[in-house]
Amino acid sequence: MTHTNQIVIDKVRKSRIDSTDFDNLTFGKTFSDHMLECTWKNGSWGDVEIKPYGPIMVEPSCKVFHYGQAIFEGMKAFKDDQDDVFLFRPADNWIRFNASAKRLAMPEVPEEIFMDGLKKLVELDKDWVRKGDGQSLYLRPFMIASENGVAAAPSTEYKFMVVMSPARAYYRGEVRVVIATSYSRAADGGVGYAKAAGNYAASFYPNNLALEEGFQQIIWTDAASHEYLEEAGTMNIFVRIGDKLLTSPHNDRILNGVTRRSVIQLAKDMGIEVEERRVSINEINEAARAGELKEMFGSGTAAVIVPIKGYKHLEFVHELPTMEHSYAERFKKELNDIQYNRTEDPHQWRVKI
Amino acid sequence: MTHTNQIVIDKVRKSRIDSTDFDNLTFGKTFSDHMLECTWKNGSWGDVEIKPYGPIMVEPSCKVFHYGQAIFEGMKAFKDDQDDVFLFRPADNWIRFNASAKRLAMPEVPEEIFMDGLKKLVELDKDWVRKGDGQSLYLRPFMIASENGVAAAPSTEYKFMVVMSPARAYYRGEVRVVIATSYSRAADGGVGYAKAAGNYAASFYPNNLALEEGFQQIIWTDAASHEYLEEAGTMNIFVRIGDKLLTSPHNDRILNGVTRRSVIQLAKDMGIEVEERRVSINEINEAARAGELKEMFGSGTAAVIVPIKGYKHLEFVHELPTMEHSYAERFKKELNDIQYNRTEDPHQWRVKI
Ligand SMILES: Cc1ncc(COP(=O)(O)O)c(C=O)c1O
Ligand SMILES: Cc1ncc(COP(=O)(O)O)c(C=O)c1O
Numbered sequence: 195m196t197h198t199n200q201i202v203i204d205k206v207r208k209s210r211i212d213s214t215d216f217d218n219l220t221f222g223k224t225f226s227d228h229m230l231e232c233t234w235k236n237g238s239w240g241d242v243e244i245k246p247y248g249p250i251m252v253e254p255s256c257k258v259f260h261y262g263q264a265i266f267e268g269m270k271a272f273k274d275d276q277d278d279v280f281l282f283r284p285a286d287n288w289i290r291f292n293a294s295a296k297r298l299a300m301p302e303v304p305e306e307i308f309m310d311g312l313k314k315l316v317e318l319d320k321d322w323v324r325k326g327d328g329q330s331l332y333l334r335p336f337m338i339a340s341e342n343g344v345a346a347a348p349s350t351e352y353k354f355m356v357v358m359s360p361a362r363a364y365y366r367g368e369v370r371v372v373i374a375t376s377y378s379r380a381a382d383g384g385v386g387y388a389k390a391a392g393n394y395a396a397s398f399y400p401n402n403l404a405l406e407e408g409f410q411q412i413i414w415t416d417a418a419s420h421e422y423l424e425e426a427g428t429m430n431i432f433v434r435i436g437d438k439l440l441t442s443p444h445n446d447r448i449l450n451g452v453t454r455r456s457v458i459q460l461a462k463d464m465g466i467e468v469e470e471r472r473v474s475i476n477e478i479n480e481a482a483r484a485g486e487l488k489e490m491f492g493s494g495t496a497a498v499i500v501p502i503k504g505y506k507h508l509e510f511v512h513e514l515p516t517m518e519h520s521y522a523e524r525f526k527k528e529l530n531d532i533q534y535n536r537t538e539d540p541h542q543w544r545v546k547i
Numbered sequence: 548m549t550h551t552n553q554i555v556i557d558k559v560r561k562s563r564i565d566s567t568d569f570d571n572l573t574f575g576k577t578f579s580d581h582m583l584e585c586t587w588k589n590g591s592w593g594d595v596e597i598k599p600y601g602p603i604m605v606e607p608s609c610k611v612f613h614y615g616q617a618i619f620e621g622m623k624a625f626k627d628d629q630d631d632v633f634l635f636r637p638a639d640n641w642i643r644f645n646a647s648a649k650r651l652a653m654p655e656v657p658e659e660i661f662m663d664g665l666k667k668l669v670e671l672d673k674d675w676v677r678k679g680d681g682q683s684l685y686l687r688p689f690m691i692a693s694e695n696g697v698a699a700a701p702s703t704e705y706k707f708m709v710v711m712s713p714a715r716a717y718y719r720g721e722v723r724v725v726i727a728t729s730y731s732r733a734a735d736g737g738v739g740y741a742k743a744a745g746n747y748a749a750s751f752y753p754n755n756l757a758l759e760e761g762f763q764q765i766i767w768t769d770a771a772s773h774e775y776l777e778e779a780g781t782m783n784i785f786v787r788i789g790d791k792l793l794t795s796p797h798n799d800r801i802l803n804g805v806t807r808r809s810v811i812q813l814a815k816d817m818g819i820e821v822e823e824r825r826v827s828i829n830e831i832n833e834a835a836r837a838g839e840l841k842e843m844f845g846s847g848t849a850a851v852i853v854p855i856k857g858y859k860h861l862e863f864v865h866e867l868p869t870m871e872h873s874y875a876e877r878f879k880k881e882l883n884d885i886q887y888n889r890t891e892d893p894h895q896w897r898v899k900i
Binding site for chain 2: 220222223225229231243247248249250251252253254255258259260261262263264266295296297298299332334336338339342343344345346347348355357360374376377378379380382383384385390391392393394395396399400401402403417418427428
């Protein structure tokens with residue numbers, strides 16, 4: 195018996211868009227008119243419901259509150275000058291979502307639910323995607339355990355949902371980082387490569403310590419030795435030593451970023467030498483001392499590319515030089531040009547809604 | 548300005564107790580009449596509300612769903628033959644709860660809210676604590692991030708809640724375990740020592756693999772080398788080699804169990820030699836081969852003491868002997884006798900409600 199999951203749409207009676215101040219948005223605080231909800235029960239997914247954004251009722255014994263089965267994705271929709279709306283490599287997010295689901299013992303979400311549902315939802319709320327550089331609609335697909343019960347075992351019920359939030363640039367101000375030397379984000383054989391909710395909660399306290407010291411982010415290193423570069427809280431990390439670009443290979447501790455993957459491809463397209471390999475903090479410090487460390491930057495959907503102005507590692511504090519035509523700038527411009535349909539798209543990354 | 552948090556009680560109109568089948572309870576599925584809720588906002592805790600158990604309204608952007616700030620505790624209330632109700636070392640749970648809170652960048656819960664609230668709640672629902680061996684009321688204090696917003700930063704609002712579930716013995720049937728050799732539960736410098744929701748979600752997939760192989764649990768080893776014994780999913784682990792009892796020291800990867808601590812004390816009281824030190828899997832395997840491995844058992848609030856009948860480590864499969872007057876049995880009896888007020892309580896572990 196094959197069952198086709200229908201998309202059932204219940205529209206808002208009155209849009210909230212006119213009362214939304216798009217010039218003064220706090221990231222992730224304002225939501226578009228509609229959301230998507232789909233329930234997994236008795237081994238299968240039900241219909242996709244698109245309905246007004248609003249609260250849900252959950253019992254306090256709902257398993258997500260106790261055992262943390264919760265995963266998410268972060269994506270963006272962009273609008274070009276002709277009012278066409280595009281997603282950026284959405285299939286990559288769908289595939290990663292299901293890799294996260296598998297590792298957290300949650301059911302995978304079929305393409306027609308994730309992708310067709312998402313497209314329908316964006317189409318319905320397309321007025322929430324604003325034109326102009328830095329403007330986008332941030333899409334947040336997520337899944338939570340929804341069975342009630344406080345026994346430590348995988349949930350038998352799940353909710354897949356999508357909410358959407360109009361966004362401008364994510365980071366403001368200059369970013370300086372602390373390189374982790376005692377706390378860590380993920381274990382070998384753990385869930386670091388998954389976009390699991392618990393990974394983020396685990397990073398907040400060490401990040402608060404960095405903030406107290408006057409740094410905005412932590413760069414994680416491997417838990418076993420703290421000798422190798424891994425990633426930041428919500429970004430992958432690149433360093434430019436001389437004219438070469440370096441980034442950590444992805445492994446079971448690191449989120450394999452869509453932006454990271456795109457930067458690596460763009461670098462190759464631009465003829466920039468790029469190496470995916472273990473990068474030791476020692477190598478970075480040496481390069482810094484020798485004046486060879488030209489750039490550090492983070493890559494991620496929310497922030498796109500974030501230049502890192504300086505870092506601290508144990509007692510060593512280093513300020514990065516200001517580069518003309520920096521790689522960071524070039525990647526950011528190229529990525530944005532592709533995302534906003536202002537240039538060719540040789541790798542078919544844009545998906546028109 | 549000092550503010551005393553009041554306890555505001557809203558009682559159910561009709562108890563559900565008469566329609567509860569105490570002889571056929573699935574662990575963690577049935578809840579008592581009342582629950583406790585207390586909200587942290589603008590930097591302080593509000594009043595403690597005790598009210599009918601029931602669903603809460605949350606927005607889909609509620610931070611707990613996205614960034615996993617969620618911690619819990621597991622405790623039990625016991626009833627003696629005179630209908631007096633006791634908690635077991637509840638201050639230990641309160642202290643551990645706040646250690647978890649700190650690591651997850653959540654506010655600590657003051658003693659008068661956690662302890663006085665909990666006692667009031669148990670008192671109100673004391674009919675849900677049944678008499679008789681194995682009967683108890685399982686108490687589940689927990690805290691979740693409750694701010695709405697999908698930016699990856701600590702929540703500015705939290706809910707502390709307590710729900711209670713009548714329980715019988717947790718594990719049924721014989722327990723055999725797989726010793727982890729590739730997956731891991733916690734990183735050095737991570738959150739393993741906290742009762743963080745995400746730790747449990749991370750363990751379900753590897754545990755499912757063990758179940759598929761016909762084993763009920765995984766015994767975790769250190770993520771770096773998989774050479775040393777750590778703990779099980781919801782239990783600390785003891786091994787008896789010859790007449791000596793061994794257990795892993797607690798560290799930042801291992802939950803420092805209240806039952807574990809109690810077993811160590813009881814062992815000392817009974818004149819059993821007990822060592823808290825790194826125990827290598829190699830040492831366990833060698834002892835098994837030499838016939839010196841007499842017992843393995845888990846300790847935890849839900850299950851008290853769980854004898855382990857056999858284990859698998861890589862290709863090595865071993866069946867434990869059946870011991871008369873096993874340590875496991877002796878500890879279980881002694882713990883239960885203290886919990887149900889059937890014996891002296893030399894260490895003042897019982898707290899009367
Ligand atoms: C831990 C972590 N690393 C890296 C990234 C960057 O991934 P992407 O480029 O796919 O957004 C993210 C998410 O955005 C993340 O949460
Ligand atoms: C991971 C883990 N280890 C050990 C234990 C045992 O701790 P306790 O004896 O305090 O219940 C628990 C919880 O019950 C646990 O969740």
